[in-house]
Amino acid sequence: MPTYTFAVNGKTVTVDAPADMPLLWVLRDKLGVTGPKYGCGIDVCKACTSHLDGEAVNPCVVPVSEAAGREVTTIEGLAEGDTLHPVQEAWLEEDVAQCGYCQPGQIMAAVALLRKNADPTDAEIDAIQNVCRCGTYFRIREAIKRAAAKM
């Protein structure tokens, strides 16, 4: 089986895995990084949203071979030690989460959006496709605006 070396949340890891194994299962089942969640496995729900070299990706459809030599960031890697990322802080201030299951993906999507666009409009926030089955969308919107104001 081929081996792949890449960074996960700042730590270098090497895994044995078939080239086409989705990164989500490498993270969750081989590396024990469980922040990215399964919600569909086909790039629809966006619950698994993480970053590859700083860009939002959906590891359920990214083969592990594509991660080789690159930097993977999951929700666990967003805070600097105990200091939360401003988006996480905004999420706490708005008390966004209900069941919480979609929120790692929502936060990673919001961070990626704010990196590209420091002050997104409502229409630009609408483009985030992550499903929240608890229906927290309005608080997500408010939290993104709050984070944008902070950053």
Next chain:
Amino acid sequence: MGSPTKSAAEHDEGAVGRRRFLTFLVAAPTLTLATTNLAPDGLDAAAAEAGVPGLPQPADIMDLGDVLILAGTPTANLLVLEVTEDGEAHFELPRAEVGQGITTAVAMLVAEELDLPLSKVRVRLADARPELLMNQLTGGSNTIRSVYGPVRRTAAAARARLVAAAGRRWDLSPDRLVTRDGAVVAPDGRTASYGSLTGLAATLPLQGLTAKPKPESEHTLVGTPTSRIDARAMVTGAMRYTLDLDVAGAKPTMVRRPPTINGTVRSVNNETAVRAMPGVIDLAVVPTGVAVMAETFGQALDAKDALDVTWNDGTVDALSDADIRKRLRAAALPFVVPPLLTRHVDAEFDFAFVSHAPLETNSAIADVRDDQAEIWAGLKSAIVAKQTIAAAIGLPEDRVTVHVRQSGGSFGRRLFFDGALEAAQISKAMARPVKLMWSRIDDMRHGRARPATHHKIRATYALGQVLTYEHRVAAVETDLRHGLGEILTATAARLPVAGNLSFAQTVFLTTVKVPYDFGVVTELLNEVPLKMHTASWRSVYSANTRGAEEILVDELANRMGKDPVAFRRAFLKTDRQRRVLDKVAAAGNWGRTMPAGFAQGVGFHDEYKSCTACLVEIDARDPGKPRVVRAVIAADVGRPINPRGLEAQLLGGLTDAISTTLRAGLHIDRGLPLEGSYSQFHYARQKDSPTDVRIFIMPADGEPGGAGELGVPAAVGAIANAYARATGTRPRSFPINFDVDFTPFPR
């Protein structure tokens, strides 16, 4: 933890609201109390409270929440509270947390009563405890209603013991001591932390010590907006859901399911080839399909997809939506009042099946051995789950441990424990621990759904009065076999419904009621039993039944020449209801002029001793792509524990209503839902949700009512009414835009 003994019992009776409690000291090295919920002083008191002029409906007298509270009353050790040596309060809650915020609300009650910072309260979900009999069911919006009194009572007893212990240590009378910030404080300023007192408090002989919860007027935390106690874990990825647990040896497992609901395996045609696939560990045929275990879920998924299976028929193979609709129409009971001689409004409505689709799919971990078993899953009816699993795997109940895990949404779904049962069956068949995950496709197609319903409503009116109001609901049977049946049997003699009604009719009559003075009101349910997987879906019958009624109310108002808000105002039964309606009308600027294609709509709902109104504005310039752009909601829940959490529940109810009214449903085609993904089942996304939402919680006045399900029906009515006004149509079938706009996955 020891169990309470007679000698350790302290009789700590008192009346809180209508119910009485007994708190025991549990034999343990640190202060640990258990509280029993004694027989109520009589729910008959509730009947007296419901002095509604005219004819009260059954749900006015005793609603489903009351039924659950009544059934739960005689059970021992309802609640367990421990004060640890590091000064924390640990509380075991026999309920499920699925996102509704109950652990936070309960932690607030404990913190308030103990004068302890909220951060020092831990709430753990209790394992399944059969001795609780019927007191471990999370549903019917009943949790806060059922634990509000007992939790406060238990914490108050703990506080009294800690104070007594400090008094003993300092040789001061307890009534000279106060508590503050997790410590007992003496008049001279000396303090003793709870942690330093808990050992002494556990051993003091304090027969006859009584303690009363604080008067509600002294609450400083309860009733104030508070963030979830687990929010930080959720935003950092530290929150552990079932599949995130590391249970020794439990390997990823998935199941290949039949092409139609309830189909069974006839033969597996390529077992050897699949066993040879990369990562595959084991394979077993179980009642629900073929289970495959692998090193990773990715490999389990590939292997299950590669399986070649011959299937036996399922239970509804011949059925599609059109047949189901025909059966429902035939099943709707006839009206009593003939349309002759009176002016009347008639309307019929249809609602499609709706998936619960919690974002965390059905999942469970099971480790079944020869002589014992351990299960982990998100379970709202943990006791029935435990009993059923024990029977299915042939072990005595006391050899099966069932851990209730916090889970990623429920909306009624996790009343059923099919995932946990299946995981146990697989673990037994493979003789290994399993970590079972359902695919999203399976979760939508073989999971549970809100049953399709058909509604006939007739209202007659004359001289500005509504004379009669009849509603006939025909529904595909809602499966209530998750312990609710036993609860209703046990309380049957006390139910305010006459005759030998089915469980479903009992639930219907204890949840659904018309909040208006509409003369002679009859609402009847007739169910069509079909062997498919249904379950209560947030607000059980009310979302459709009351949603349809709120649409009819608008049409009736129109017919009688009244404005929808003025009409509701005139016919609502109480001032409390009118205040809630007035709030949204004022805050939402009801009646303001809107551009063409836009409109306002309003809806109202009263249930579980709470009431709510919703006003929305919709942009339906393209009737095929409507968007609710603004929403104003007001709710009176009697006594809000955590207004912030309550607002979250109402926001969730609004999003549910937007989804199911406009676009989200399941098409049944030859025995299987077509939808298998959120790209097909159109639950709302960010682009479908309003950019302006304001929620108002009315000030506390009375005891807490239910709130988890309250938000949906009023919002369904408001959205449909806004759509009708914006488009000049009369929506009759929901969701309104419901084309098959996708290519279904293969079966």
